[in-house]
Amino acid sequence: MRRPIRAAALVTAAALVVACSPTDQPSPEPYVPPRGVTETEIRLGTHQPLTGPASSYSRVALAMKAYFDHVNAHGGVHGRQIVFLIKDDGYNPANTQTVVRELVEQDEVFAIVGGLGTPTHSAVLDYLKEEQVPDLFVASGAGSWNQPARYPGTFGFQTDYTTEGKIVGHYLAEESAGETVCAFHQDDDFGREFVAGVEAGLGAPVALRQSYIPTNTNVAPQVQALQSAGCTVVVLATLPSFTAQVLRTADQLSFRPHFVASTAGSDYATVGAILGVDKALLEGLISTGYLPIATNPDDPWIALFQQILDEYGDGGEVDNNVVVGMSIAYLTVQALQRAGREITVDGLIAAIEEGGFRGPGLVPFAFSPTSHAGYSGGRMSKVTNGKQDYFGPAYVTDAGSAPVTEYTEPAAVPPPDGIPTP
Amino acid sequence: MDDPRVRMNPAARGAVAGLALLAAGVAASYALPDRLFALGQVVAWLVAAAGLTVLVGLSGQLSLGQAGFMATGAYAAALTQNALYAAGFTVAPPAGTSGRFAAAAGPTAAGWTLPVALLAGVAAAAAVGALLGLAAVRMRGAYLAGATLVFGLIVTPVTVLVDALGGEQGLRVHVPRAPDPVGSAVGEGRFRVWVALVGAALVLAILTAVVRGRWGRDLRAARDDEAAAALVGIPVARVRLGAFVASAATAGLGGGLYVYLTGTALPGYFGLTTSLFLLVAVVIGGAGRLVGAVGGTLFVVAVPIVTTEVMSAVDASPALQARLAGNAPLALLGLCLVLVTLATPGGWSARLGRGPRRVRIGWGRADQGRSGRLDLGRPRAGRRGDRGRGGTGARPPIPDVRE
Numbered sequence: 001m002r003r004p005i006r007a008a009a010l011v012t013a014a015a016l017v018v019a020c021s022p023t024d025q026p027s028p029e030p031y032v033p034p035r036g037v038t039e040t041e042i043r044l045g046t047h048q049p050l051t052g053p054a055s056s057y058s059r060v061a062l063a064m065k066a067y068f069d070h071v072n073a074h075g076g077v078h079g080r081q082i083v084f085l086i087k088d089d090g091y092n093p094a095n096t097q098t099v100v101r102e103l104v105e106q107d108e109v110f111a112i113v114g115g116l117g118t119p120t121h122s123a124v125l126d127y128l129k130e131e132q133v134p135d136l137f138v139a140s141g142a143g144s145w146n147q148p149a150r151y152p153g154t155f156g157f158q159t160d161y162t163t164e165g166k167i168v169g170h171y172l173a174e175e176s177a178g179e180t181v182c183a184f185h186q187d188d189d190f191g192r193e194f195v196a197g198v199e200a201g202l203g204a205p206v207a208l209r210q211s212y213i214p215t216n217t218n219v220a221p222q223v224q225a226l227q228s229a230g231c232t233v234v235v236l237a238t239l240p241s242f243t244a245q246v247l248r249t250a251d252q253l254s255f256r257p258h259f260v261a262s263t264a265g266s267d268y269a270t271v272g273a274i275l276g277v278d279k280a281l282l283e284g285l286i287s288t289g290y291l292p293i294a295t296n297p298d299d300p301w302i303a304l305f306q307q308i309l310d311e312y313g314d315g316g317e318v319d320n321n322v323v324v325g326m327s328i329a330y331l332t333v334q335a336l337q338r339a340g341r342e343i344t345v346d347g348l349i350a351a352i353e354e355g356g357f358r359g360p361g362l363v364p365f366a367f368s369p370t371s372h373a374g375y376s377g378g379r380m381s382k383v384t385n386g387k388q389d390y391f392g393p394a395y396v397t398d399a400g401s402a403p404v405t406e407y408t409e410p411a412a413v414p415p416p417d418g419i420p421t422p
Numbered sequence: 423m424d425d426p427r428v429r430m431n432p433a434a435r436g437a438v439a440g441l442a443l444l445a446a447g448v449a450a451s452y453a454l455p456d457r458l459f460a461l462g463q464v465v466a467w468l469v470a471a472a473g474l475t476v477l478v479g480l481s482g483q484l485s486l487g488q489a490g491f492m493a494t495g496a497y498a499a500a501l502t503q504n505a506l507y508a509a510g511f512t513v514a515p516p517a518g519t520s521g522r523f524a525a526a527a528g529p530t531a532a533g534w535t536l537p538v539a540l541l542a543g544v545a546a547a548a549a550v551g552a553l554l555g556l557a558a559v560r561m562r563g564a565y566l567a568g569a570t571l572v573f574g575l576i577v578t579p580v581t582v583l584v585d586a587l588g589g590e591q592g593l594r595v596h597v598p599r600a601p602d603p604v605g606s607a608v609g610e611g612r613f614r615v616w617v618a619l620v621g622a623a624l625v626l627a628i629l630t631a632v633v634r635g636r637w638g639r640d641l642r643a644a645r646d647d648e649a650a651a652a653l654v655g656i657p658v659a660r661v662r663l664g665a666f667v668a669s670a671a672t673a674g675l676g677g678g679l680y681v682y683l684t685g686t687a688l689p690g691y692f693g694l695t696t697s698l699f700l701l702v703a704v705v706i707g708g709a710g711r712l713v714g715a716v717g718g719t720l721f722v723v724a725v726p727i728v729t730t731e732v733m734s735a736v737d738a739s740p741a742l743q744a745r746l747a748g749n750a751p752l753a754l755l756g757l758c759l760v761l762v763t764l765a766t767p768g769g770w771s772a773r774l775g776r777g778p779r780r781v782r783i784g785w786g787r788a789d790q791g792r793s794g795r796l797d798l799g800r801p802r803a804g805r806r807g808d809r810g811r812g813g814t815g816a817r818p819p820i821p822d823v824r825e
Contacts, residue, residue, distance in 0.1 A: 098460075101459040105455075105458065123591075123686050129523065130599075132519065152525065153522065186590075187589055187590055
């Protein structure tokens with residue numbers, strides 16, 4: 001009788017001892033900040049065309065810096081100040097190679113943010129992957145940034161050109177039956193993808209394609225070819241300087257089709273500044289957009305951006321380049337906040353893939369574990385009486401075979417101090 | 423000329439030169455760990471500059487299209503590398519990527535594909551060099567310069583227009599990654615610089631050995647006095663063509679190395695500016711002196727970097743900074759070039775004391791007014807280097823054939 005009780009008591013005691021003793025768990029690894037992150041600062045870098053054929057985008061960098069300065073003035077992100085380094089590559093991919101290596105190897109940045117340009121950023125995709133540097137929110141709509149399996153650290157920001165082209169093609173299919181649609185595009189992924197999207201949205205190939213390279217500013221032969229082909233609608237996938245060139249050349253040749261331009265080269269203020277006295281040529285220009293238009297002072301985001309620009313920027317007017325720059329910076333801060341104080345490269349990637357960021361955009365982001373594409377659609381815009389404004393609903397689609405559908409959710413309102421709440 | 427008490431046979435000389443470059447380069451790769459890319463660029467350009475200095479200084483043929491041969495070699499190497507990768511000659515990627523990036527690391531090209539690709543680049547550049555050279559060896563002075571200039575200018579638009587070469591965006595090249603354990607011990611960037619150094623050391627060794635030997639003598643003779651050289655049995659046209667092809671081949675290797683260093687082939691790498699920078703490097707270093715090519719290349723790559731850093735340290739408004747950023751380094755380089763040329767007309771290597779004090783770039787000679795060759799059309803008296811004979815005195819006296 002006593003043995004079973006004693007055995008049970010021993011077993012119970014043993015079980016209690018085992019249960020109460022500290023188990024052999026590994027102690028949590030101490031957090032090791034990755035390259036570019038310290039107790040007090042986080043270093044970000046970007047390559048921008050401050051000079052050269054795309055220097056009309058140079059205010060994007062300035063706007064990003066202004067927004068980060070604003071955030072720093074309010075305590076930074078998780079107690080760290082953002083150190084933002086801007087390097088000029090002159091829109092030349094050969095220079096981009098050099099400056100991005102400098103940013104990673106010499107300046108030891110944690111991430112590259114908002115690298116601008118399709119040909120330029122394409123040159124450093126593999127390098128950034130090899131060095132395992134997060135490559136966030138590329139300021140270009142090419143589809144190359146949306147390859148999560150191949151470039152896990154690279155994320156897009158803009159509506160990609162194929163998606164944008166599909167929306168334009170969809171609009172042309174509805175509004176311009178019977179027109180001869182042609183295309184004039186930059187001879188790289190930017191141009192080719194946009195035109196491919198237009199053709200997908202239209203459901204038919206364009207009647208004629210002409211192309212240019214940024215180093216050759218003479219577009220007269222191409223415009224003449226478009227004129228000879230009897231084009232009544234010309235879709236443009238051009239840098240702002242080349243949009244201006246086409247408009248001027250067409251005017252000189254008395255060639256007056258409807259021009260529909262990609263958002264990359266249709267900002268009224270930017271192209272208008274290049275055109276100067278010929279600004280009236282922009283009248284009737286149709287384009288798309290996915291961010292608030294700068295000439296709309298009633299928009300609370302524009303008001304916020306103007307305030308920040310006044311305090312930390314060059315004191316000029318907000319234009320669409322500033323809107324893009326500050327929007328990228330805003331999204332970056334949201335991503336860094338979500339990644340937490342103990343930020344790591346993998347943690348940041350996972351944080352962005354959760355998606356659901358709400359900000360100035362008119363359409364949602366497409367971030368997910370299987371998609372690193374940025375904004376997923378846009379709204380049509382038109383220049384009427386010297387003012388560029390949206391019309392019609394917002395649309396969302398993707399770069400694949402999804403249909404173009406309307407998006408009706410209202411835009412988000414900016415937080416009171418302009419800093420996203422985590 | 424050489425001190426007769428210290429004589430080294432050309433092969434040994436070449437080996438010493440190559441090893442010295444290798445050692446210096448490896449040391450530099452540790453001394454400047456955050457400038458590895460610039461170092462790599464120096465090495466790639468150095469290879470092209472070495473060939474150019476032989477062509478310009480020793481053979482007296484002025485070439486303004488060296489970068490065109492670099493581009494030829496670069497794209498040929500890039501296409502070959504990609505073709506070998508696509509054909510399946512790959513190995514597992516080296517360890518060292520972690521987390522999200524580990525899954526994305528695809529197979530990497532096998533190590534041996536790199537020398538094959540580089541050789542393809544050299545062969546392509548040499549072939550194009552031979553083609554161009556057949557015409558070029560018949561030209562002199564400004565006409566040769568013009569022909570090579572046009573060649574250099576043509577290459578970039580061709581690479582942009584031909585779709586297979588990637589257009590404006592260029593090609594992404596699947597270059598082999600550094601193998602474990604060397605790669606993780608040394609770093610991918612540094613390893614690539616070392617590979618480039620090996621290539622450069624080989625070229626330097628070969629050129630050093632060869633220019634001290636018979637071929638070098640023939641080159642110099644053909645440069646100095648074509649008629650006399652032909653009379654003593656030197657096949658002048660063949661010798662000049664050989665120099666042209668050799669120079670193109672080295673440029674092809676330089677271009678291939680640049681593709682290896684960056685993993686891309688871009689039209690913007692090899693434009694007219696590069697050709698001119700290489701020529702500047704050759705002139706600053708002393709045309710015809712290989713050690714001068716090394717120093718000149720270092721100078722031409724380092725000065726813009728240093729001036730850019732100086733400029734960014736200057737406290738100026740962002741608009742002014744942006745304007746200075748592109749232009750000031752070039753202006754400063756130009757100024758340095760002027761100063762160096764004034765101070766050392768034969769290039770800085772002439773100051774080292776060995777070799778000719780003043781080396782002509784073979785545009786034409788003052789004492790051959792009626793040579794029948796196409797030079798600039800005026801007797802060239804009073805130019806730098808034409809005081810007296812301008813050479814060392816150790817050349818064998820060549821009979822004056824006009825008498």
